[in-house]
Amino acid sequence: MVLNPWLTCGPRGIDPPCPPCQAGDLSLCWSFTKGDLGPGVHVGVITGAPGAWAEQLSAHDSMLIPVPDGISDAAAVLADPFSVSFHAIVRHPPPPSGRVLVYGAGALGLTSVAILRSLYPGVEVGVVARFEAQREMALQFGASAVFAHEPRLALVEALAEWSGAVLHAPLDGLPVTHPGHIDVVYDSIAKAETLEVGVRVLAERGRLVYTGVATPERWESTPIYFKEITIAGSNAFGIEDFEGTRQHAIAHYLQLVGEGRLDITPMLTHRFDLDEWWPALKALARQDRSGALKVAFTPNG
Numbered sequence: 001m002v003l004n005p006w007l008t009c010g011p012r013g014i015d016p017p018c019p020p021c022q023a024g025d026l027s028l029c030w031s032f033t034k035g036d037l038g039p040g041v042h043v044g045v046i047t048g049a050p051g052a053w054a055e056q057l058s059a060h061d062s063m064l065i066p067v068p069d070g071i072s073d074a075a076a077v078l079a080d081p082f083s084v085s086f087h088a089i090v091r092h093p094p095p096p097s098g099r100v101l102v103y104g105a106g107a108l109g110l111t112s113v114a115i116l117r118s119l120y121p122g123v124e125v126g127v128v129a130r131f132e133a134q135r136e137m138a139l140q141f142g143a144s145a146v147f148a149h150e151p152r153l154a155l156v157e158a159l160a161e162w163s164g165a166v167l168h169a170p171l172d173g174l175p176v177t178h179p180g181h182i183d184v185v186y187d188s189i190a191k192a193e194t195l196e197v198g199v200r201v202l203a204e205r206g207r208l209v210y211t212g213v214a215t216p217e218r219w220e221s222t223p224i225y226f227k228e229i230t231i232a233g234s235n236a237f238g239i240e241d242f243e244g245t246r247q248h249a250i251a252h253y254l255q256l257v258g259e260g261r262l263d264i265t266p267m268l269t270h271r272f273d274l275d276e277w278w279p280a281l282k283a284l285a286r287q288d289r290s291g292a293l294k295v296a297f298t299p300n301g
């Protein structure tokens with residue numbers, strides 16, 4: 001089974017379910033503060049429903065999605081980051097033969113690259129990566145170019161050159177492309193410094209989709225108005241329409257893996273026994289040294 005961790009109307013026993021739940025927009029549920037479980041959006045961040053670090057985890061039937069025979073645990077454990085990126089891309093798809101930038105090459109960035117490459121093959125994908133292991137995996141997943149995240153001036157210049165855009169230098173701050181030739185930026189970081197670069201390199205009426213969550217900060221956002229850019233938030237996942245099938249994003253993932261259309265298991269770089277929790281956390285904390293991309297525990301050996 002794969003757990004859909006969201007504590008929406010169904011698991012909370014709210015009947016009838018709220019309008020977003022009825023529409024399949026599970027991450028937009030109106031009931032996150034209602035019912036006996038206490039306030040919180042999903043297991044692990046709420047007192048009434050511990051997550052997978054607890055000795056026991058309880059789940060409502062509606063939260064469990066069966067893993068078909070033939071799909072490995074290594075593939076199944078990556079369902080969550082895949083689904084976050086799938087939701088963002090399916091709801092804000094790139095134009096056919098378009099050009100997109102995936103900002104960040106952690107779990108969300110890398111799954112985005114794999115989704116774009118496998119399901120939107122006509123689209124050119126650039127990636128901004130921080131660590132060497134991320135850069136290598138982005139290329140393995142089919143990115144056509146990978147850019148270093150710093151310094152930002154060099155990044156903006158490199159993105160302008162890659163996309164064939166014309167660069168203009170304002171009196172102050174980073175340069176801006178106009179015309180720009182990047183149709184969509186999928187920003188899995190969404191910090192002030194990444195948003196600032198994203199809107200600078202987008203095309204006119206381009207779209208910046210953000211799946212990242214960061215501490216609020218001010219940033220220089222003039223290109224949003226000047227280039228009429230659309231900013232779209234994208235929160236987790238729910239029931240998604242893709243290629244004529246309407247089902248939970250995790251079910252789409254398991255189906256795509258079963259059909260051999262996508263394999264993201266290479267990003268599961270490290271596995272540890274449960275009592276090796278300290279080296280597991282260290283591998284994550286020092287990704288630059290360990291090369292860790294996704295780390296999993298293997299309680300059953």
Ligand SMILES: [Zn+2]
Pocket residue numbers: 008009010017018019020021022028029030031
């Ligand atoms: Zn609801």
